[in-house]
Amino acid sequence: MLESLLGMHRKVLGEVLDLLYPRACVSCGQWDSDLCEHCIESFVPFWCRADHHTQVLQHIEGSGRGDYSLFPIYSPCEYSGVVAETIVTWKNTQSAGLSRVMRSVWRIQLKMLFEEVRICEAFPALNSAVPIIIVPIASRWKRLHEGRFIVGELSEVLGEETQIEVRNLLRKKNILQPEGVTSVAELFRSFGKSWNGKQGRRLPFVRVVPGSEGLEKRKAKRNSIYCVADLRGVDVILVDDVVTTGATFDAAFRAVRKSGGRVIGGFALAMAKDPRISLVA
Secondary structure, rough: HHHHHHHHHHHHHHHHHHHOOEEEOOOOOOOOOOHHOOOOOOOOOOOEEEHHHHHHOOOOOOOOOOOOEEEOOEOOEEEOOHHHHHHHHHHHOOOHHHHHHHHHHHHHHHHHHHHOEEEHHHHHOOOOOOEEEEEOOOOOHHHHOOOOOOOOOOHHHHHHHEEEEHOOOEEOOOOOOOOOOOOOHHHHHHHOOOOOOOOOOOOOOOOOOOHHHHHHHHHHHOOOOOOOOOOOOOOOHHHHHHHHOOHHHHHHHHHHHHHHEEEEEEEEEOOOOOOOHHHHO
């Protein structure tokens, strides 16, 4: 109840600020528009499987039939140009007007997708006999507290279009730390930057095996999200704003699986270019 009241308060405050201060398109700067019609055209969807462009979510098939994804992720836009500028601005500002526009854009994109394919066709693993929920991927607590949790807004619209319950059950850990690290001093030592926080002096340098720092970071990333509910016997659709390597989706997948749930698919507002293709080019 308190969280919903705070959300209403932030929404009203945002609308008041929109009246007091002039608006301009977040991309091109056109006056009296949060996002002008020309820039909105950049969000015309070309829905595709974003998981095929991720590195982390691709697994090698032992039988030699090629790689496969843990679950399908659908995205309508490429994360570049106007789309990237708009998403970054939306994530870092409190604008009721921009939120209204982006919710409308996302709703239209979803309607166009579901005109072509049903939810059960998009996610073949969906089991009609099992409860299904939409879960937004966790963001930083500060972003949630300040009303800039755009993944939550994307999830709400998806829930309205699919008539599926939305539950905010994932949380992000405060510090990405390797397993077994229980203090800041140990964290620095594990990365070869030994520091004694209490005495304020350098500690003897601890040699790190080449490549282990990256491995520790990737390991910490995989465990950076946790679930606050028991999801045994529940199917989950994950939602995020942008998918790049798939590491965040992978962390959310692991959190859901650890809580007993099963991820059957995901949605993202935009997908970054496949870095492997860029390297080849």
